[in-house]
Amino acid sequence: MGTTRITAEPGMPFIDIEREFDAPRELLFRAHTDPELIAQWLGPAKYRMQVERLDVRDGGSWRFVHFDDRGNESGFRGVFHGEPSVDGILQTWEFEGFPGHVSLESLVFDERDGRTTLRIHAVYQSVEDRDGLIASGMEGGMNEGYARLDALVGRLARVA
Amino acid sequence: MGTTRITAEPGMPFIDIEREFDAPRELLFRAHTDPELIAQWLGPAKYRMQVERLDVRDGGSWRFVHFDDRGNESGFRGVFHGEPSVDGILQTWEFEGFPGHVSLESLVFDERDGRTTLRIHAVYQSVEDRDGLIASGMEGGMNEGYARLDALVGRLARVA
Numbered sequence: 172m173g174t175t176r177i178t179a180e181p182g183m184p185f186i187d188i189e190r191e192f193d194a195p196r197e198l199l200f201r202a203h204t205d206p207e208l209i210a211q212w213l214g215p216a217k218y219r220m221q222v223e224r225l226d227v228r229d230g231g232s233w234r235f236v237h238f239d240d241r242g243n244e245s246g247f248r249g250v251f252h253g254e255p256s257v258d259g260i261l262q263t264w265e266f267e268g269f270p271g272h273v274s275l276e277s278l279v280f281d282e283r284d285g286r287t288t289l290r291i292h293a294v295y296q297s298v299e300d301r302d303g304l305i306a307s308g309m310e311g312g313m314n315e316g317y318a319r320l321d322a323l324v325g326r327l328a329r330v331a
Numbered sequence: 332m333g334t335t336r337i338t339a340e341p342g343m344p345f346i347d348i349e350r351e352f353d354a355p356r357e358l359l360f361r362a363h364t365d366p367e368l369i370a371q372w373l374g375p376a377k378y379r380m381q382v383e384r385l386d387v388r389d390g391g392s393w394r395f396v397h398f399d400d401r402g403n404e405s406g407f408r409g410v411f412h413g414e415p416s417v418d419g420i421l422q423t424w425e426f427e428g429f430p431g432h433v434s435l436e437s438l439v440f441d442e443r444d445g446r447t448t449l450r451i452h453a454v455y456q457s458v459e460d461r462d463g464l465i466a467s468g469m470e471g472g473m474n475e476g477y478a479r480l481d482a483l484v485g486r487l488a489r490v491a
Contacts, residue, residue, distance in 0.1 A: 183343070183344075184343075184344065184345075184454065185344075226390075229392065229410075230386075230390055230391065230392040230410045231390065232389065232390040249412065250389075250390045250410045250411070250412050250423075251410070252409065252410050252423040252425070252433055253425075253433075261423075261433055263410075263412040263421075263423065263435065265412070265413075273412055273413075273421055273435065273437075274435070275423065275433065275434070275435040275454070275456070277433075277456070292456060294344065294435070294454055294455070294456050295454070296435070296437070296452060296454050
């Protein structure tokens, strides 16, 4: 199974993420943009994920909600800058529990020999915002999500 | 006449801009969101400015074009994250001549005693992107634009 590499240089407002998947980039793109697919993998395993809105186009917006066992909600939202495609996705990203602190993230799907490396470059409005997100434990939830995404695109690749 | 203060700390991907205007913040907001008004002030004086699209809402997009004497075009585009209001505007920003290099900028209109300080915090995907924009001579065009904006909101304030 692949591992996720996270780079967060001290004192800079960036996070870089790199994760390889055993599937072509079309499937990675689909898993990021099809509401039924993204609900199956994004976020920590302990939450139920609901896609409230995912309007995949230039200027389209998205909103996802995670529910815990007791029904508590965590909302996330953003808009797409430019047309999302297999060449990449550029979007804003905001956790509604920390409103007004928004990041801009680019996702690139780099395919070689049928395997695809997902590269994310996220930039925050301050180093404090970036550090706060890392301190919140994003890494654990992301790893759980990518393990499920790995399994999902593996199943899709076998079906295709 | 007010002066524009630009801060760009070396080695960081931020630009901060501060400019005071002798007008209430409602007028500054209008001058940023009304297509007929924004066309009167934004950008270097030597260009004709055309607002191709300015859809002021959460997820709305905008596109502006500057034309020089010989009809050469420079296009700029972005999308709004969140509902733009007198409390602030958050938007992506891209110069089409340097595609794929996008920034995220917040504008805040801070009014005190009838005067308003516009504060912009822009964050770039890399320090190189930020440095390239500064090297392109953005400061001169911005100062010309803000001098026109100053005169425009002054006229609007006298009419109101």
